[in-house]
């Protein structure tokens with residue numbers, strides 16, 4: 001059994017936006033409707049004790065606590081500070097970060113979170129015309145102005161973790177990438193939209209990613225880090241990944257819902273209702289019980305969890321079958337190639353050939 005090293009706390013279940021690709025609100029699982037909007041103190045205090053026990057039992061020197069939602073900043077400044085204070089008192093090894101849509105990231109909120117050493121990432125999908133196609137308020141208004149304001153506050157700030165961008169293959173890839181660069185992000189996370197064999201994605205993701213890869217790779221100086229590309233280069237060179245998008249590294253993430261339920265990673269909710277559930281709670285179970293759950297174990301078994309086609313695939317150890325949620329096929333299970341299989345293969349082949357050409361030019365083999 002592998003210990004959890006990352007704990008995602010659903011500090012607020014609701015969102016002030018209604019992005020059309022959101023796996024929490026717009027896709028298969030609607031369980032958020034039955035949970036309290038905000039995580040109560042009794043929930044985060046019970047969570048803190050469970051994390052402390054887990055850290056002690058497994059001798060962990062560090063764990064990451066992610067303040068998540070919905071939109072986590074809807075929880076409000078005082079609840080967030082109180083939660084962080086309580087968890088840090090129980091688990092001094094905890095490091096905190098949050099992922100926000102930026103709408104509520106005022107100067108005051110930023111100062112309060114930064115004072116607690118919380119690292120902050122903002123979701124942005126590109127320039128206004130692109131971002132506002134998908135990331136909208138319920139009444140249809142775009143949200144780019146709000147994300148822009150948040151990112152202007154963050155640019156150059158030590159609390160700035162980076163930008164998370166969900167790919168739209170209909171957009172201009174270099175235009176999107178360069179618009180993100182204007183906010184000087186230390187890291188960009190490019191995410192494939194959640195899809196599976198029941199709801200397949202649009203075509204064109206590989207071409208989109210290859211165009212951005214070439215723009216990033218060929219820049220005369222490194223303008224930012226792009227996690228997916230760095231992970232793939234590392235895997236091409238024979239290293240291990242720390243990503244759940246590619247590679248065979250086990251996933252060591254537990255999610256705690258606002259009512260104290262312990263769940264598997266949230267993205268599984270894009271497959272079918274209840275896909276992330278474990279039936280466990282922080283009140284009645286420790287995290288070792290969650291780590292022994294069959295769904296969690298399946299995500300830690302690397303090659304053994306792969307479909308037959310993936311087992312014999314020449315890029316198996318680099319691709320790792322892709323994101324687990326993207327493997328689901330109705331009436332079956334997750335033992336399938338990713339629905340992005342062909343796109344992943346094209347991207348991996350491209351990066352492999354670029355890296356090989358560089359190694360060969362520099363005399364390495």
Ligand code: SF4
Nearest residue numbers: 310313319321338341
């Ligand atoms: S490229 Fe396709 S077949 Fe190969 S490991 Fe990835 S998902 Fe499986």
